Amino acid sequence: MLFFQRLRRLYILAITLLFCIIFIQIIPYFGPGLSISRPSSCQLPVTPPHISSSHTSNCPLLSASHPQADSSHTKLASALSPAELLCRSPKPLPGGIPKLLHQSWKSTELPAKFKKWSNTCRRQHPDWEWVLWTDEDNLQLVKQYFPWLEDTFSSLPGNIYRADLARSLYMYIFGGVYADLDTECLRPTLDALASQNISLPGQPNESSGDEASVARVALLGRMGSDPAFDHSIPNAWMAASAGHPFFLLPMSSAQAEIQKSRRILHSWWYDYPSAEQLTGPIALLKNVKQYEFCGDAANKIIVLPDSMVYPFNWNTKENVRSLCSAEKETFNETLCKDVLEVDLKGSISITYWSHTHRGKGADVENIERISQDG
Ligand SMILES: *[C@@H]1O[C@H](CO)[C@@H](O)[C@H](O)[C@H]1NC(C)=O
Numbered sequence: 001m002l003f004f005q006r007l008r009r010l011y012i013l014a015i016t017l018l019f020c021i022i023f024i025q026i027i028p029y030f031g032p033g034l035s036i037s038r039p040s041s042c043q044l045p046v047t048p049p050h051i052s053s054s055h056t057s058n059c060p061l062l063s064a065s066h067p068q069a070d071s072s073h074t075k076l077a078s079a080l081s082p083a084e085l086l087c088r089s090p091k092p093l094p095g096g097i098p099k100l101l102h103q104s105w106k107s108t109e110l111p112a113k114f115k116k117w118s119n120t121c122r123r124q125h126p127d128w129e130w131v132l133w134t135d136e137d138n139l140q141l142v143k144q145y146f147p148w149l150e151d152t153f154s155s156l157p158g159n160i161y162r163a164d165l166a167r168s169l170y171m172y173i174f175g176g177v178y179a180d181l182d183t184e185c186l187r188p189t190l191d192a193l194a195s196q197n198i199s200l201p202g203q204p205n206e207s208s209g210d211e212a213s214v215a216r217v218a219l220l221g222r223m224g225s226d227p228a229f230d231h232s233i234p235n236a237w238m239a240a241s242a243g244h245p246f247f248l249l250p251m252s253s254a255q256a257e258i259q260k261s262r263r264i265l266h267s268w269w270y271d272y273p274s275a276e277q278l279t280g281p282i283a284l285l286k287n288v289k290q291y292e293f294c295g296d297a298a299n300k301i302i303v304l305p306d307s308m309v310y311p312f313n314w315n316t317k318e319n320v321r322s323l324c325s326a327e328k329e330t331f332n333e334t335l336c337k338d339v340l341e342v343d344l345k346g347s348i349s350i351t352y353w354s355h356t357h358r359g360k361g362a363d364v365e366n367i368e369r370i371s372q373d374g
């Protein structure tokens with residue numbers, strides 16, 4: 001009798017242990033990217049970037065002038081190579097938005113339409129510098145400034161995830177404006193913000209040396225009118241002062257997701273998160289909510305209204321999509337801008353959502369489409 005009782009206890013113990021293991025492995029996590037509710041606790045990352053001053057020793061002597069590869073009639077923002085930018089010693093001073101335009105593509109060969117739209121952005125910012133980052137440059141950026149992120153960065157399952165995440169690094173380290181290559185710039189960013197009465201913090205007063213007293217700002221754009229839509233804050237356009245702490249959040253949350261995905265039972269139970277969920281707009285919306293709940297008031301995030309940055313909402317009526325989506329045969333930029341009244345609204349830019357990625361890889365058909373002239 002005693003023997004059976006002990007066996008029963010042993011059995012209960014074993015079952016309990018098994019449940020504990022399962023619980024530890026999966027229960028504390030609620031599917032990556034699925035919930036956009038406010039975090040219950042504030043966990044803003046504090047890991048600082050590793051800003052090394054020694055890297056400049058490998059840098060060539062920099063020429064003072066930037067030759068313009070595409071100098072045409074109208075003046076374009078001057079091209080600055082990522083290598084050259086990486087050689088500059090970073091000055092993450094708070095304050096206004098640096099005159100630096102970041103874009104990225106897998107290589108330096110831009111498809112025809114990307115080149116055209118990129119030039120609209122450079123033309124609207126003739127006194128800015130323009131940096132085109134490739135996949136290789138992004139890795140270099142991570143290695144140089146965020147060694148703690150390199151494992152996460154390399155473990156991401158596709159280049160689109162890495163390209164998404166790299167945007168936060170551009171913003172954090174250098175600041176400026178990031179725009180996807182299917183974005184047409186309609187007016188100069190800083191003028192457009194001023195005309196909408198959006199005041200930016202001034203450039204820091206370097207002579208006083210009081211960096212802490214000057215606030216940083218991060219600007220994102222709303223798409224559509226439903227703030228609960230999980231793609232309502234795309235990561236196709238962003239602007240920021242250098243060193244804004246918000247941009248550490250996408251990095252640390254991607255790192256946390258990668259660590260979670262390595263747990264055996266986790267990968268068995270959950271699908272691997274999509275790029276949108278892990279590093280793209282769905283993640284960005286979660287990060288914004290977390291920051292609004294936890295972040296410091298001195299370094300604000302401003303989400304611009306949908307007329308400013310994304311007048312074309314891809315989640316809209318078919319008649320608008322047929323004119324404005326770069327994926328459609330019927331795409332016509334001129335008619336699209338007329339229908340959306342971008343002039344009247346004072347839009348800074350418009351993104352035509354060419355969707356050159358699908359799943360973890362490239363969308364060959366859409367890349368073909370934006371490679372055609374016109
Ligand atoms: C901006 O402010 C000025 C002066 O206060 C006002 O006349 C103008 O209508 C404002 N513009 C917008 C877009 O709110």
Ligand SMILES: *[C@@H]1O[C@H](CO)[C@@H](O)[C@H](O)[C@H]1NC(C)=O
Pocket residue numbers: 205206207208
């Ligand atoms: C910058 O700081 C110095 C020293 O504190 C002060 O004299 C000067 O007026 C400040 N300039 C501006 C533009 O605030």
Ligand SMILES: *[C@@H]1O[C@H](CO)[C@@H](O)[C@H](O)[C@H]1NC(C)=O
Pocket residue numbers: 331332333334335374
């Ligand atoms: C767009 O539509 C306008 C007006 O119908 C037309 O003149 C123009 O050729 C079209 N552009 C393209 C690229 O089809």
